[in-house]
Amino acid sequence: MTSRLALWLLAPGLLLLALLMGGPVALLALESLKPFVPGSMRPGEGWTLAHYRELLQPAYLFYFWETFRIGLIVSTLSLLLGAPLAFAAVRSPRAGLRKALLALLVGLLVMSLIARLYAVEMAWGSLGPLAPLGALLGIAPRHPRYAEVLVGIGLLHFTLPVVALMLVGTFRALSPRLEEAAASLGATRSDAVVSILLPLAAPGMVSAFLVSLAMCISNFVAPLVLGRGVVVFTTSLMYTRFADIGNYPAGAAIGVTMLILAFLVVYGLSALARRLVPR
Amino acid sequence: MARIIASPAVNRRALLGGLATMAGSGPVFAQPRGEQLLVVMWGAQWIEVSRPIGEEWMRATGDRIQWELHAGGAMAIVGRLRPLWPRVPQNLIAAWDPVFAAMMEAGWMEPVNETEMPALRDIPDAFFKKDAQGRKMTVPLSTAGAFWGYRTDLVTGPPIESIEQLLEPRFRGKLCVPVPVNLSGLLLVSLAMQRGGNERNIEPGWQFLKQLAERGQIGRVVANNSEMINAMSAGDLSVAFWNTGGWQAVRDRFPCRLLTRLPDNKGFLFNEGFAVMKGENANRVAAAKRFANHFATAPINTRYNMPLGSGPTNINSTPAPAIADIFYKPDELERFAYIPDYAYMSSQVDAWTRRWETEITPLVRRG
Numbered sequence: 001m002t003s004r005l006a007l008w009l010l011a012p013g014l015l016l017l018a019l020l021m022g023g024p025v026a027l028l029a030l031e032s033l034k035p036f037v038p039g040s041m042r043p044g045e046g047w048t049l050a051h052y053r054e055l056l057q058p059a060y061l062f063y064f065w066e067t068f069r070i071g072l073i074v075s076t077l078s079l080l081l082g083a084p085l086a087f088a089a090v091r092s093p094r095a096g097l098r099k100a101l102l103a104l105l106v107g108l109l110v111m112s113l114i115a116r117l118y119a120v121e122m123a124w125g126s127l128g129p130l131a132p133l134g135a136l137l138g139i140a141p142r143h144p145r146y147a148e149v150l151v152g153i154g155l156l157h158f159t160l161p162v163v164a165l166m167l168v169g170t171f172r173a174l175s176p177r178l179e180e181a182a183a184s185l186g187a188t189r190s191d192a193v194v195s196i197l198l199p200l201a202a203p204g205m206v207s208a209f210l211v212s213l214a215m216c217i218s219n220f221v222a223p224l225v226l227g228r229g230v231v232v233f234t235t236s237l238m239y240t241r242f243a244d245i246g247n248y249p250a251g252a253a254i255g256v257t258m259l260i261l262a263f264l265v266v267y268g269l270s271a272l273a274r275r276l277v278p279r
Numbered sequence: 280m281a282r283i284i285a286s287p288a289v290n291r292r293a294l295l296g297g298l299a300t301m302a303g304s305g306p307v308f309a310q311p312r313g314e315q316l317l318v319v320m321w322g323a324q325w326i327e328v329s330r331p332i333g334e335e336w337m338r339a340t341g342d343r344i345q346w347e348l349h350a351g352g353a354m355a356i357v358g359r360l361r362p363l364w365p366r367v368p369q370n371l372i373a374a375w376d377p378v379f380a381a382m383m384e385a386g387w388m389e390p391v392n393e394t395e396m397p398a399l400r401d402i403p404d405a406f407f408k409k410d411a412q413g414r415k416m417t418v419p420l421s422t423a424g425a426f427w428g429y430r431t432d433l434v435t436g437p438p439i440e441s442i443e444q445l446l447e448p449r450f451r452g453k454l455c456v457p458v459p460v461n462l463s464g465l466l467l468v469s470l471a472m473q474r475g476g477n478e479r480n481i482e483p484g485w486q487f488l489k490q491l492a493e494r495g496q497i498g499r500v501v502a503n504n505s506e507m508i509n510a511m512s513a514g515d516l517s518v519a520f521w522n523t524g525g526w527q528a529v530r531d532r533f534p535c536r537l538l539t540r541l542p543d544n545k546g547f548l549f550n551e552g553f554a555v556m557k558g559e560n561a562n563r564v565a566a567a568k569r570f571a572n573h574f575a576t577a578p579i580n581t582r583y584n585m586p587l588g589s590g591p592t593n594i595n596s597t598p599a600p601a602i603a604d605i606f607y608k609p610d611e612l613e614r615f616a617y618i619p620d621y622a623y624m625s626s627q628v629d630a631w632t633r634r635w636e637t638e639i640t641p642l643v644r645r646g
Contacts, residue, residue: 036629038626038627038628038629038630054633057637059636059637059638059640059641060636060637062641063636125513126513126515127513127514127515142452142498142515143452143646144452144495144497144498144499144643144644144645144646145644145645145646224502228498228499228500229458229499229500229501229502229506229640229643230499230500230640230643230644231644232636232640237636239351240458240460240632242358243350243351243355243358243359244351244352244354244355244358244460244628244632245354245358245460245628245629245632246354246357246358246361246381247629248358248361
């Protein structure tokens with residue numbers, strides 16, 4: 001197939017994508033440049049960069065940092081917990097365990113996030129039976145900063161099954177014979193995992209990590225339900241601007257900034273992964 | 280399918296009988312009569328009390344009521360409707376004074392009058408929001424308020440007689456407060472008044488709020504009624520600033536004292552009710568007015584307000600005995616109550632929210 005023909009075949013899909021995805025983002029970018037008139041439902045006249053300038057204040061930089069920091073921690077935990085789960089779900093010699101793990105992961109995926117978040121609040125909240133475990137991190141369960149722990153656990157509920165199920169596909173694609181071959185050449189089980197399995201699974205793990213990160217930094221419900229009003233993600237800032245105040249330009253500016261930052265972080269992490277694990 | 284027909288519960292005779300009954304009942308297959316209305320209401324007790332009233336209305340009139348709940352503060356609905364206007368699906372919106380002011384400014388509300396809505400004759404004129412031409416624009420259903428209060432079973436030591444006491448170490452992490460977008464910043468106004476300010480001189484309020492945050496007094500920041508009720512019911516917070524509806528729910532379960540008669544602070548009063556939205560479908564607008572009028576009639580107004588802990592607006596309604604400590608006698612109004620300029624406050628919410636995000640949240644977080 002010639003590249004020109006391929007382009008023509010792709011054209012309808014690309015056009016649809018541009019309309020459905022590019023259109024709203026372009027409108028968002030335009031909205032972010034309009035002035036806001038307090039107390040009015042109508043936008044002001046002309047164009048301004050004021051909404052972007054405001055985001056350079058240290059307090060707002062902190063909210064961006066906080067969103068990515070908690071997202072990175074939760075994604076790392078998801079990967080660390082999800083990889084062994086996925087590996088066991090693929091390679092365990094016991095068929096019952098494999099099926100049970102897969103059923104658990106799929107079950108977690110389809111269970112209502114809201115129900116799970118309130119369950120987290122009941123179990124890990126300041127008066128919950130698991131609060132002493134959370135306090136092992138050095139923050140008293142009644143302290144406002146403990147909300148970070150709750151939000152992290154809430155996000156983990158959201159991302160862990162997704163990461164594990166993505167890695168199930170990755171591990172399934174890797175033939176166990178590679179490890180057997182390594183073992184026949186004298187490698188121990190851990191050597192085989194570190195030198196054969198992990199490098200081969202690295203692209204899948206990086207993808208799962210990035211999906212998890214995207215899910216975390218765009219999550220709105222977990223910080224809202226578990227954040228006690230003090231763990232504020234950029235999604236919450238956007239919601240307040242759009243829904244509570246009606247300041248669409250400021251909300252749009254946060255959205256566009258997040259989009260650019262997310263692209264940069266994903267691109268940076270992908271580049272780093274390519275450098276660390278060359279194909 | 281064969282297994283279902285063979286089951287003793289659903290046999291051929293029962294199936295045919297059921298179909299015959301359904302065919303005989305007519306309206307099951309006929310076009311439903313009446314109008315379809317989308318009504319926005321708050322969650323918690325508001326929807327609990329409104330839903331049965333709506334169901335009775337549907338049975339009586341054939342109108343179909345679909346409820347939609349406010350997400351976050353009532354002001355959020357304004358932001359949600361803005362991009363949809365003028366094709367908004369909502370016909371009636373339950374809101375309060377600052378939200379009415381914003382919607383009126385946007386020109387979204389339908390004027391109301393006693394000819395179309397006879398129950399309005401029994402509501403005092405002062406409760407209505409009016410446009411520049413003096414037309415009534417709202418259907419006031421409740422007189423409510425926002426006050427400081429506390430759970431007496433959780434607060435040890437001397438009772439709270441002044442808001443200044445909230446700076447004491449015993450209240451560390453015990454305060455539950457709203458973000459400025461909730462109650463249109465009444466928390467700030469309350470704190471400002473404590474230090475000699477008001478809604479137009481808000482700086483003393485910010486200074487007091489910073490002191491509370493720096494000392495770690497604020498344990499939780501809430502954004503809606505459910506969050507406040509959950510937070511105060513959980514037992515790790517004991518003092519809150521919130522509206523009568525939220526307090527009523529907490530008072531139903533725990534012993535509480537509402538600080539409605541402090542010598543150096545005031546309670547805030549406001550009206551809640553319905554806004555009838557403008558719409559292209561005149562029949563639907565008329566149906567919305569009929570439904571709102573039903574809520575404003577004395578028996579329904581009594582029934583609506585009783586579990587909310589709010590004062591009814593219809594002069595022939597009966598107020599709940601439980602709210603005697605919340606509401607002020609005429610001679611107490613000047614001493615203990617305050618009705619701020621809600622229209623001005625709603626124009627300040629954007630600036631107050633930014634200041635909260637940049638100056639207060641980081642302090643609260645530090646704990």
